[in-house]
Amino acid sequence: MTKDIESTLKSKNINPTAMRLLVLDFLTKQTSAISLNDLEKGMGPSDRITLYRTLKTFEDKGLVHSIEDGTGATKYALCDIGCDGENHHDLHVHFYCNSCKETFCLPNTKIPEIALPAGFEPQEMNLIIKGICELCSH
Amino acid sequence: MTKDIESTLKSKNINPTAMRLLVLDFLTKQTSAISLNDLEKGMGPSDRITLYRTLKTFEDKGLVHSIEDGTGATKYALCDIGCDGENHHDLHVHFYCNSCKETFCLPNTKIPEIALPAGFEPQEMNLIIKGICELCSH
DNA sequence: GAACCGATGCAATGCTATTGCAAAGTACGT
DNA sequence: ACGTACTTTGCAATAGCATTGCATCGGTTC
Numbered sequence: 001m002t003k004d005i006e007s008t009l010k011s012k013n014i015n016p017t018a019m020r021l022l023v024l025d026f027l028t029k030q031t032s033a034i035s036l037n038d039l040e041k042g043m044g045p046s047d048r049i050t051l052y053r054t055l056k057t058f059e060d061k062g063l064v065h066s067i068e069d070g071t072g073a074t075k076y077a078l079c080d081i082g083c084d085g086e087n088h089h090d091l092h093v094h095f096y097c098n099s100c101k102e103t104f105c106l107p108n109t110k111i112p113e114i115a116l117p118a119g120f121e122p123q124e125m126n127l128i129i130k131g132i133c134e135l136c137s138h
Numbered sequence: 139m140t141k142d143i144e145s146t147l148k149s150k151n152i153n154p155t156a157m158r159l160l161v162l163d164f165l166t167k168q169t170s171a172i173s174l175n176d177l178e179k180g181m182g183p184s185d186r187i188t189l190y191r192t193l194k195t196f197e198d199k200g201l202v203h204s205i206e207d208g209t210g211a212t213k214y215a216l217c218d219i220g221c222d223g224e225n226h227h228d229l230h231v232h233f234y235c236n237s238c239k240e241t242f243c244l245p246n247t248k249i250p251e252i253a254l255p256a257g258f259e260p261q262e263m264n265l266i267i268k269g270i271c272e273l274c275s276h
Numbered sequence: 277g278a279a280c281c282g283a284t285g286c287a288a289t290g291c292t293a294t295t296g297c298a299a300a301g302t303a304c305g306t
Numbered sequence: 307a308c309g310t311a312c313t314t315t316g317c318a319a320t321a322g323c324a325t326t327g328c329a330t331c332g333g334t335t336c
Contacts, residue, residue, distance in 0.1 A: 015302090015313075015314080017301090017302095017313090017314065017315090019314080019315075020314095035292095036292080036293090037291095037292090046315095046316095047315070047316050047317075048316095049294085049295095049315085049316070049317080050314080050315050050316065052292095052293075052294080053314085053315085054314095054315095068206065068208045070206045070264060072291080072292070072323090072324080073291085073292065074292085074293085093252060093254075095254070095258055098261060106254065106255060106258075108255070109252060109253070109254060109255065111252075111265075112250045112252070114231060114247060114249075114250070114265075114267065115247070116231075116233070116244065116247060116267070117244060117246070117247065117272065118272070119271070119272030119273075119275050119276075120233055120244075120267075120269060120270070120271055120272055120275070121269045121270040121275055122267045122268070122269040123236060123268055123269040123270070124267070124268040124269070125265070125266070125267050125268070126208065126265070126266045126267075126268070127249075127252075127263070127264070127265045127266075128263070128264045128265075129252065129254070129258075129260045129262070129263050129264075130260070130261055130262040130263070130264070131258060131259045131260040131261040131262070132258070132259040132261070133257070133258055134255065134256070134257030134258055135257075137257050137258070137259055138257075153282070153283080155282090155283065155284090157283080157284075158283095173323095174323080174324090175322095175323090184284095184285095185284070185285050185286075186285095187284085187285070187286080187325085187326095188283080188284055188285065190323095190324075190325080191283085191284085191325095192283095210292085210293080210322080210323070211322085211323065212323080212324085
């Protein structure tokens, strides 16, 4: 369904180049968030920096969001519908599995309201839960 | 109160060397979490690697906990009473100020219970809230 | 004093993120 | 079709943090 991928890019105002189609196609096939390294290994031989910039572009345009899961390597995953460059709606929980080392989005698990001390004004939130994922707990 | 600092180290089974006394003393004077760079700059001329290992030792022994606030540099802050090497009780919220770039522990703001999807078993949680801190919001 | 062990300091390395610059490709107006 | 301008890509290079190996130093023990 290259057509779908292409129109997805266009709807986000991203020029649909061959490289970007490939990257987006790869991203849609993932079941967990991937790092730049994963992407580089998963794709054919391509330039690491180009992949890096492709992810940055996607992030700017609200197509993917980045996740700092504490491993040191930034992970990327497709956004939910409704994200744009200005406003990422990625206020869901991210889960890092200590067993398989994968990072998952839990889009249906929202971060609850937190009562902050007076004077603190929240703008973004980032909740990483580490543990054993569904697949590894069997 | 060098005596207090020394006994704190001993109570955590850490050999109280001159360097460690200095580092711990410095840590107790902080109002926010500090990075290795901050420590290096704040202390007199000392070896970066030694400071790094000192922090690691403190972390192993449950004296400080490390915070990944997404800036790329690991921050360290003193633990609450009750932490040990096996079990860090750092389940409080960490707040990163987008204005002054400081990272604060909010020890009285606990992470609420999160209902995870079936099969996911949580072990650790890490909640970073970014925004404007109390001092900068005035 | 000799052997030993932990702590320290220096050198060196690995990895991720990031930028500069040049080449290749694409779009557009004439 | 041609040239120009803009975008994208690829390569080289750099910066910063984390981490390890090894030698040295200092104190402890026998």
